Amino acid sequence: MEWEVVIGLEIHAQLATKSKIFSGSSTAFGAEPNTQASLVDLGLPGVLPVFNEEALRMAVKFGCAIDAEIGKVSVFDRKNYFYPDSPKGYQTTQLHHPIVGMGHIDITLDDGTTKRINVTRAHLEEDAGKSLHEDFHGMSGIDLNRAGTPLIEIVSEPEIRSAKEAVAYFKKMHSIVTYLGICDGDLSQGSMRCDCNVSLRPKGQEEFGTRTEIKNVNSFRFVEQAINVEIERQMDILEDGGSITQETRLFDPNKMETRSMRSKEVANDYRYFPCPDLLPVVIDDEYIQSVRDSLPELPDQKKQRLMDVNGLSEYDASVLSATREMADYFEAVAKACDDYKLAANWVMGELSAALNKNEVEIKNSPVKAEQLGAMIARIKDNTISSKGGKDVFAALWDEKGDDVDALIDSLGLKQVSDTGAIEAIVDEVIANNQAQVDQYVNAEPDKRGKMIGFFVGQVMKASKGAANPGMVNKVLKEKLDAKC
Amino acid sequence: MALHNLTLTQISQGLEAGDFTSVEITKHFLDRIKQLDQGENGINSFITVCEEQALADAKAADERRAAGNASKWTGVPFAHKDIFCTDGTLTTCGSKMLSNFIPPYDATVVENMKREGAVCLGKTNMDEFAMGSSNESSFYGAVKNPWNLETIPGGSSGGSAAAVAARLVPAATGTDTGGSIRQPSALCGLTGLKPTYGRCSRWGMIAYASSLDQAGPMARTAEDAAMMLNVMASFDSKDSTSIDQDVPDYTATLNDDLAGKVIGLPKEFFPESLDGEMKQTMLAAIEKFKELGCTVKEISLPSTDLAIPAYYVVAPAECSANLSRMDGVRFGYRCDDPKDVEDLYKRSRGEGFGDEVKRRIMIGTYALSTGFYDAYYVKAQKIRRLIKNDFVKAFAEVDFIMGPVTPSPAFKIGEKSGDPVEMYMEDKFTLSCNLAGLPGMSIPAGLINGLPVGLQIMGNYWSEASMLNAAHKFQQVTDFHNAAPQGI
Numbered sequence: 001m002e003w004e005v006v007i008g009l010e011i012h013a014q015l016a017t018k019s020k021i022f023s024g025s026s027t028a029f030g031a032e033p034n035t036q037a038s039l040v041d042l043g044l045p046g047v048l049p050v051f052n053e054e055a056l057r058m059a060v061k062f063g064c065a066i067d068a069e070i071g072k073v074s075v076f077d078r079k080n081y082f083y084p085d086s087p088k089g090y091q092t093t094q095l096h097h098p099i100v101g102m103g104h105i106d107i108t109l110d111d112g113t114t115k116r117i118n119v120t121r122a123h124l125e126e127d128a129g130k131s132l133h134e135d136f137h138g139m140s141g142i143d144l145n146r147a148g149t150p151l152i153e154i155v156s157e158p159e160i161r162s163a164k165e166a167v168a169y170f171k172k173m174h175s176i177v178t179y180l181g182i183c184d185g186d187l188s189q190g191s192m193r194c195d196c197n198v199s200l201r202p203k204g205q206e207e208f209g210t211r212t213e214i215k216n217v218n219s220f221r222f223v224e225q226a227i228n229v230e231i232e233r234q235m236d237i238l239e240d241g242g243s244i245t246q247e248t249r250l251f252d253p254n255k256m257e258t259r260s261m262r263s264k265e266v267a268n269d270y271r272y273f274p275c276p277d278l279l280p281v282v283i284d285d286e287y288i289q290s291v292r293d294s295l296p297e298l299p300d301q302k303k304q305r306l307m308d309v310n311g312l313s314e315y316d317a318s319v320l321s322a323t324r325e326m327a328d329y330f331e332a333v334a335k336a337c338d339d340y341k342l343a344a345n346w347v348m349g350e351l352s353a354a355l356n357k358n359e360v361e362i363k364n365s366p367v368k369a370e371q372l373g374a375m376i377a378r379i380k381d382n383t384i385s386s387k388g389g390k391d392v393f394a395a396l397w398d399e400k401g402d403d404v405d406a407l408i409d410s411l412g413l414k415q416v417s418d419t420g421a422i423e424a425i426v427d428e429v430i431a432n433n434q435a436q437v438d439q440y441v442n443a444e445p446d447k448r449g450k451m452i453g454f455f456v457g458q459v460m461k462a463s464k465g466a467a468n469p470g471m472v473n474k475v476l477k478e479k480l481d482a483k484c
Numbered sequence: 485m486a487l488h489n490l491t492l493t494q495i496s497q498g499l500e501a502g503d504f505t506s507v508e509i510t511k512h513f514l515d516r517i518k519q520l521d522q523g524e525n526g527i528n529s530f531i532t533v534c535e536e537q538a539l540a541d542a543k544a545a546d547e548r549r550a551a552g553n554a555s556k557w558t559g560v561p562f563a564h565k566d567i568f569c570t571d572g573t574l575t576t577c578g579s580k581m582l583s584n585f586i587p588p589y590d591a592t593v594v595e596n597m598k599r600e601g602a603v604c605l606g607k608t609n610m611d612e613f614a615m616g617s618s619n620e621s622s623f624y625g626a627v628k629n630p631w632n633l634e635t636i637p638g639g640s641s642g643g644s645a646a647a648v649a650a651r652l653v654p655a656a657t658g659t660d661t662g663g664s665i666r667q668p669s670a671l672c673g674l675t676g677l678k679p680t681y682g683r684c685s686r687w688g689m690i691a692y693a694s695s696l697d698q699a700g701p702m703a704r705t706a707e708d709a710a711m712m713l714n715v716m717a718s719f720d721s722k723d724s725t726s727i728d729q730d731v732p733d734y735t736a737t738l739n740d741d742l743a744g745k746v747i748g749l750p751k752e753f754f755p756e757s758l759d760g761e762m763k764q765t766m767l768a769a770i771e772k773f774k775e776l777g778c779t780v781k782e783i784s785l786p787s788t789d790l791a792i793p794a795y796y797v798v799a800p801a802e803c804s805a806n807l808s809r810m811d812g813v814r815f816g817y818r819c820d821d822p823k824d825v826e827d828l829y830k831r832s833r834g835e836g837f838g839d840e841v842k843r844r845i846m847i848g849t850y851a852l853s854t855g856f857y858d859a860y861y862v863k864a865q866k867i868r869r870l871i872k873n874d875f876v877k878a879f880a881e882v883d884f885i886m887g888p889v890t891p892s893p894a895f896k897i898g899e900k901s902g903d904p905v906e907m908y909m910e911d912k913f914t915l916s917c918n919l920a921g922l923p924g925m926s927i928p929a930g931l932i933n934g935l936p937v938g939l940q941i942m943g944n945y946w947s948e949a950s951m952l953n954a955a956h957k958f959q960q961v962t963d964f965h966n967a968a969p970q971g972i
Contacts, residue, residue: 039588039589042814043809043814044587044589044809044814044815045569045575045577045582045585045587045690045691045809045810045815045816046568046569046587046591046686046687046688046689046690046691047589047687047688048686048687048722048723048724049724050721050722050723050724051724078805080804080805080808080852082808082811082829084811084813084825087809087813087814088805088808088809089805089807089808089809089811090805090808140825142813142814269853269854271804271805271849271852271853271854271857272852272857273801273805273852273857273861276693276694276695276725276802277691277694277724277725278724279724279725
């Protein structure tokens with residue numbers, strides 16, 4: 001039978017607020033356990049939450065960016081469950097009245113076409129702490145530094161049809177939240193995590209099949225792998241005439257399988273009800289408009305501008321706008337050299353190749369955007385040749401120097417562009433190669449173009465590579481043609 | 485007059501006049517607590533007596549007064565209900581669960597009192613987590629009513645009420661979720677006020693039912709209650725439900741004229757079934773208000789009967805979540821040798837909570853469960869709106885609403901503890917104030933069978949000053965508030 005895959009994603013993104021969603025503690029990552037947990041984060045008796053307005057602003061920003069309805073009255077609810085890293089015995093979240101309602105984003109598929117994925121909602125909630133199971137001699141430790149970090153949970157409609165689309169959607173969300181500056185997007189530190197809801201149905205059937213939820217997948221690669229192995233698992237069961245159990249599963253990247261979480265952990269009745277310690281959050285049109293007005297250029301807008309205004313190809317524009325880090329780097333290069341096309345060539349060519357070869361992320365590139373831009377500017381003003389540029393790039397990459405002009409000097413890459421000096425060398429080469437000059441003069445005019453290469457080579461050799469090749473060409477042609 | 489018979493206001497004036505020092509009066513009260521409160525026949529109104537700290541604070545207060553920057557409260561002794569977190573001092577909430585809990589922070593109400601230099605003598609007994617109307621559910625044992633040691637003092641602020649009635653302190657803080665200031669004040673012959681929801685900060689006040697809990701003063705006179713509310717009330721940015729409204733000087737308007745004020749008597753507060761003597765006592769008190777120039781009008785609060793069912797859904801629902809943090813993981817009681825985390829939860833909570841607390845957690849958990857939420861919680865919230873609307877309508881026509889606080893005077897210890905529903909009926913006249921968020925108070929209105937009963941005064945939102953004014957004027961022409969338990 002032919003199966004259709006149905007996927008919906010729930011993405012948790014940590015908001016980049018300085019302090020937590022309901023307390024004044026810092027949200028910085030990596031501090032000693034429990035040093036960033038206040039009375040409120042510890043859930044001590046009698047303490048009360050106060051909502052951080054910065055988290056509200058960021059959530060509304062996100063809503064505006066995905067063209068969503070913004071909840072003018074949003075309500076925090078308590079989701080009740082016991083777990084040691086949930087200090088209050090409930091999580092404060094938003095069930096019935098989320099801050100962000102229905103919106104959408106566009107993803108680009110492999111064949112270059114665009115697909116719209118609707119976003120059901122996005123709501124604010126607090127993150128939990130962490131249980132530490134090592135080094136406690138059979139006991140568990142609790143670190144509540146992360147408890148109370150603001151999250152938005154972004155829920156997609158079940159409109160994703162393959163693991164590849166899921167990754168494209170996740171990447172696009174990553175790009176949007178990082179462009180907005182509301183999330184640092186660092187997947188390795190858990191700043192963004194993804195729950196994947198996966199089900200299959202016979203092609204053509206309208207009704208959804210039974211779904212499973214793969215919890216807490218924390219990289220783009222794992223999203224693709226987890227979904228694919230889950231699709232295969234479900235397909236095997238269905239092909240054998242079995243049925244899928246609705247359950248929560250975990251992805252194990254080492255064994256390349258998903259496995260069921262104990263049903264006890266998921267069979268909770270969360271008993272949601274409005275949190276009586278927090279008032280409903282009420283915002284007006286003016287507030288929403290002020291947030292909308294503050295939105296930065298978003299990935300799709302940047303791509304369009306790079307094509308329409310800066311003359312880049314669709315492919316280049318798409319690659320250069322795909323992530324905030326790439327886009328920021330590229331824009332800085334383009335600004336420094338004032339040439340978007342050259343900047344695009346170098347960033348997508350030499351730089352990307354070096355990054356890939358050395359497995360370095362662009363944010364850690366040893367060649368800074370300003371340096372690359374300064375170097376390209378030297379190519380543009382004929383100080384160095386393109387080949388010389390590659391030498392400068394290599395020197396920068398190897399961190400042999402910081403200053404582009406100093407490197408050009410020390411590597412002796414400055415081109416000779418002085419007409420008098422070039423004419424002298426050209427005259428000498430013509431004088432020393434009479435046989436070749438005769439051949440040139442006697443050749444058919446349309447063959448001469450190719451023959452000039454020999455003279456250019458001689459001149460470059462005589463100048464030890466320093467002569468400006470464009471000028472050499474021009475002077476040679478004038479002098480040789482004069483003999484014809 | 486013996487020092488302990490002085491009112492709060494008189495103590496404040498005596499300190500100012502130099503009649504005695506804070507250290508002297510603090511010692512006097514501490515001695516009385518030793519004599520009357522402790523031991524097998526003691527009243528048991530204190531869980532913790534802070535003798536050392538109180539004497540140090542009293543000394544500091546005397547020095548502050550000598551330095552010329554004393555406030556009305558500097559050096560004045562009082563006590564906190566053990567529901568308020570006190571930095572460095574055991575705070576139990578009447579529960580085994582918190583029998584080892586020493587908070588590293590002060591409740592805002594505690595901070596407010598400290599700033600003035602008031603001297604806290606200790607933490608008073610209470611029903612466990614403020615759940616009860618008799619003070620029998622405390623892990624620290626029942627509190628006795630000083631008017632008759634065989635009867636209950638009311639609850640949940642029973643320790644505060646008994647301590648003030650027995651002249652162990654001139655005043656104490658209380659909290660009121662469904663009547664927990666007014667009912668014990670009535671049964672112990674005190675003046676107690678539950679302010680408008682949002683008037684006093686809930687920060688550091690251990691939550692029972694967050695949308696209903698409110699702190700307030702328990703004292704002997706309206707004048708004293710006003711002096712106390714002046715300091716307890718504040719806007720607090722740490723409590724999102726605190727309301728940013730100026731705190732007036734509640735003592736400034738105590739003597740305002742009551743002429744022309746309209747008192748509403750809801751027929752639902754005077755049902756056929758109301759005890760005859762109780763009815764007579766209430767009507768006699770209301771007569772006094774007429775003499776003070778008030779007029780009386782019969783009104784109706786038709787949703788009154790729905791208050792008990794609505795309250796016993798909303799309060800347990802909220803408490804079922806509020807008490808989840810008592811899990812044995814980070815603070816408080818933890819069972820011995822837990823096998824795993826589930827065992828830790830089950831036994832710590834099973835052993836740490838008493839029966840009434842467990843009962844309310846169970847009720848609340850049930851009411852919030854999938855399939856029951858709409859039928860219970862949502863419906864109870866609708867009833868809350870009906871009750872509020874009743875009051876809004878009534879206060880368009882009247883200045884105060886009056887009636888009894890309780891159906892009867894204090895009952896015997898053990899008399900109702902086996903029948904929760906009978907116990908819940910004790911709150912039938914007090915719950916609607918909390919559900920509507922309105923201020924309510926109890927003032928002494930006489931004795932029935934030698935035991936005090938209270939007249940309830942309810943006012944519109946933020947009308948604490950006029951309520952205290954009415955109560956004070958009443959106390960100028962009556963003597964009920966000066967009655968003291970025999971042998972104390």
